[in-house]
Amino acid sequence: MNKICIIGGCGHVGIPLGLAFAGKGFEVVLLDISQKSVDLINSKKLPFLEEGAEELLEKHSGKNLFATTDCNVVKDAEIVVFVTGTPVDEHHNPKIKEVLNVVKQYLPYMNENQLVILRSTIYPNCTEIVDNLLKEKFGKSKLAFCPERILQGRGIEEIYNLPQIVSATSEGALLEAKKLFSKIAPKVICLDVKEAELAKLMTNAWRYLEFAIANQFYMMTEKEGLDFYKIYNAMRDDYPRAQHFARAGLAAGPCLFKDTMQLSAFSKNQFFLGQSAMLVNEGLPNFLVSCLEQKMKTLKNKKIALLGLSFKPDNDDTRESLSFKIIKELEFKLAHVIVSDVYDKNTIDYKTALKEADGVILGVPHKEYLSIKPEIPFVDCYNVWR
Ligand SMILES: NC(=O)c1ccc[n+]([C@@H]2O[C@H](COP(=O)([O-])OP(=O)(O)OC[C@H]3O[C@@H](n4cnc5c(N)ncnc54)[C@H](O)[C@@H]3O)[C@@H](O)[C@H]2O)c1
CATH class of the missing domain: 3.40.50.720 (NAD(P)-binding Rossmann-like Domain)
Structure with a gap:
């Protein structure tokens, strides 16, 4: 053995x-x-x-x-x-x-x-x-x-x-x-060794880009007051080539970002698509906060619930999660942030968070959050609350 x-x-x-x-x-x-x-x-x-x-x-x-x-x-x-x-x-x-x-x-x-x-x-x-x-x-x-x-x-x-x-x-x-x-x-x-090293980095960069295009389209359409998912669903409906089109969402975690950046360094900073994907994906938290701000007129002194701290649904891993960027952005707007994650016992229960909050942002669509029907202004880029 x-x-x-x-x-x-x-x-x-x-x-x-x-x-x-x-x-x-x-x-x-x-x-x-x-x-x-x-x-x-x-x-x-x-x-x-x-x-x-x-x-x-x-x-x-x-x-x-x-x-x-x-x-x-x-x-x-x-x-x-x-x-x-x-x-x-x-x-x-x-x-x-x-x-x-x-x-x-x-x-x-x-x-x-x-x-x-x-x-x-x-x-x-x-x-x-x-x-x-x-x-x-x-x-x-x-x-x-x-x-x-x-x-x-x-x-x-x-x-x-x-x-x-x-x-x-x-x-x-x-x-x-x-x-x-x-x-x-x-x-x-x-x-060969170098091919294998690149195959791994390129697999992750490719996935990071897939999320970026969805996020870019989401921000582009929502900014125009359009419903991204209405367009997204129409594009995918019985159209085989669009079945793998990712939904919008916080693209983070310990691998995709850093591997795209490694590939960028490897290409002597000529990996323009990777760099652009980073700008798009890292910009989504700010966009989500500004969407909520628009709905609520101001976030100053408002209680804002953030549901989901981990970097992916139904998981407890918070490494490099963009939810932390949302919290920071909300704090810059002088909001009081109420953080809740079903996988983090140190955070408040989500039902209490929703009761206390004036507005809510969905950070990660854990299965426990899917059936929520918020009665307060909300932002949900995953389209589970619409
Ligand atoms: N997490 C994933 O799903 C995933 C998938 C594919 C590839 N990877 C890659 O795998 C690698 C590891 O990722 P991870 O997510 O498992 O990281 P991790 O942080 O979960 O695990 C690393 C482990 O190494 C230990 N460690 C650190 N320094 C050590 C040392 N000197 N001696 C012994 N142990 C030490 C840490 O305590 C930790 O338990 C990274 O290169 C990552 O990009 C991760």
């Missing part, structure tokens, strides 16, 4: 991946710096919502899966997978050093026989840089880049059902990575 150590293993990518491998009989160690997440996993609890993960955790935790903060576990692994975060800096440039520093941190515990897999979304050429690090240390390297493409919250189902892109810096590493992923994925697609 192959021993797999996942570094950054208690995060949103690490847990579904670890469980997916454990479910197929691998021995899995989730190595993480977060003692809190490690303790939760070892007591069979998840640090965040993940469909289908609870059953697998119950079944495998303490048997062929455990979590730890002890770096020594790297020594025993046959396969080492890196899934730590890959942020951009305040200038929207990739923080490559953060990726390399994590690899450097674990190099003393690694050995030349291990298959090393980079699974985080990385800036093009990072794999080659890591390859050089390994060669400097061991004289050789067995390195693969196999990007994660799951939809957050539905990771387990997607790992088992989506094709896996696999690339490597040597034939040997490619063969081993292909063999490994064919145990959990229905199909393995091989690319």
Whole structure:
């Protein structure tokens, strides 16, 4: 049985991946710096919502899966997978050093026989840089880049059902990575390393652009006093080519924005569509606030409820959510903001929020909010309250 150590293993990518491998009989160690997440996993609890993960955790935790903060576990692994975060800096440039520093941190515990897999979304050429690090240390390297493409919250189902892109810096590493992923994925697609790095970034940038065009059309039409969704529905009605046309909505989260910015940096800031998408998507919160202001004449001293803090519906993840930008914008307008999210116990219950508020903005359409019929002025760019 192959021993797999996942570094950054208690995060949103690490847990579904670890469980997916454990479910197929691998021995899995989730190595993480977060003692809190490690303790939760070892007591069979998840640090965040993940469909289908609870059953697998119950079944495998303490048997062929455990979590730890002890770096020594790297020594025993046959396969080492890196899934730590890959942020951009305040200038929207990739923080490559953060990726390399994590690899450097674990190099003393690694050995030349291990298959090393980079699974985080990385800036093009990072794999080659890591390859050089390994060669400097061991004289050789067995390195693969196999990007994660799951939809957050539905990771387990997607790992088992989506094709896996696999690339490597040597034939040997490619063969081993292909063999490994064919145990959990229905199909393995091989690319050269740089192609794979770009395939991941381009997948996310493309989705970010899809949301941007919907948001641009939404703002364009609503500004004219038109009903965007009347036009949207007509465009899609029995028209096959428009079926995938996204709805308007806050396009945020830990991946789409930063990956579009990484691609922009890679193209030497010539990725004009990506930059424009950023302006459109990041401008939607301001637009929503100004729509409410128009309806209410002024927001000054008004109580405004914001429903939904997470970056996507029916999920508890608030990382990089644009709801926070709405709150800031409302505060600039001197409104009193009442924040409610069904997944955040520290916020007020939404029914109370609606009772107290003079106006409301729908930040995220969690299923609990779909049947609300607001009796106060509201803004809902998802069209669930109309
Ligand atoms: N979240 C997604 O759905 C998703 C999907 C595809 C790709 N990705 C990519 O995967 C990568 C990870 O994203 P994520 O959402 O899992 O992030 P995350 O923040 O949820 O998880 C990262 C984990 O790494 C741990 N960590 C940080 N530094 C560490 C270190 N030095 N040693 C050990 N552990 C460390 C953190 O404690 C955390 O548990 C990013 O590159 C992201 O772009 C994410």
